[in-house]
Amino acid sequence: MQTEEYARELITAGVPWAKPGDVAAAVAERVNRAKNFAEATSPLLWVVLDGMIVRRRFTTEDVRHEQLEHVIKLVESRRVSVQVIPENYRGHPGLTGPFKVITPDAGPDVVYAESIHEGQIITSAADVSRYRLLFGRLQAVTLGPAESTEMIRKDLEHG
Known part of the structure; x- marks a missing residue:
């Protein structure tokens, strides 16, 4: 963007x-x-x-x-x-750093979490679910x- x-x-x-x-x-x-x-x-x-x-x-x-x-x-x-x-607004979960929840046309969702050093692709269904919850919490505020x-x-x- x-x-x-x-x-x-x-x-x-x-x-x-x-x-x-x-x-x-x-x-x-x-x-x-x-x-x-x-x-x-x-x-x-x-x-x-x-x-x-x-x-x-x-x-x-x-x-x-x-x-x-x-x-x-x-x-x-x-x-x-x-x-x-x-x-x-104070204390939102986005303060821990940027992340992307990626929902492809085929296959499971993944998360791309960023840091100053590098990005990390997260594929664990439980972890992806937690990031979805974080994104929902962010949207709620x-x-x-x-x-x-x-x-x-x-x-x-x-x-």
């Missing part, structure tokens, strides 16, 4: 020791994945974001604005649903999809 410039700033901030060539390669990989996703008709993507991600000013305002507009366009494509956890989109739009207007 990241624009090229947003991905560059995020990668540079998150891995400050990375060499410029490594940053460029990581950005190119993300941009390629984003392009493939945008051009495809599936999968559907349901995203829960902490409100601080929307509001934090760690990039230039132009890059931040472009990123939020990109998120709105993805939501308008109807393949992506974004729900935002209000900034004042968010604004609804329409309210979340409106919050992002208002943030764009009042930058």
Whole structure:
């Protein structure tokens, strides 16, 4: 869901020791994945974001604005649903790190959990079930999809 410039700033901030060539390669990989996703008709993507991600000013305002507009366009494509956890909500289970519950057309669900070091694919049915519960808990504390989109739009207007 990241624009090229947003991905560059995020990668540079998150891995400050990375060499410029490594940053460029990581950005190119993300941009390629984003392009493939945008051009495809599936999968559907349901995203829960902490409100601080929307509001934090760690990039230039132009890059931040472009990123939020990109998120709105993805939501308008109807393949992506974004729900935002209000900034004042404390102690949600997403604080332990990002994860994806992946439901393929065929085969069992899996989870991809991320860390600063590497990602991990989780296939144990019991563990996948726990992540589904975590995702449900996250959705339970968010604004609804329409309210979340409106919050992002208002943030764009009042930058």
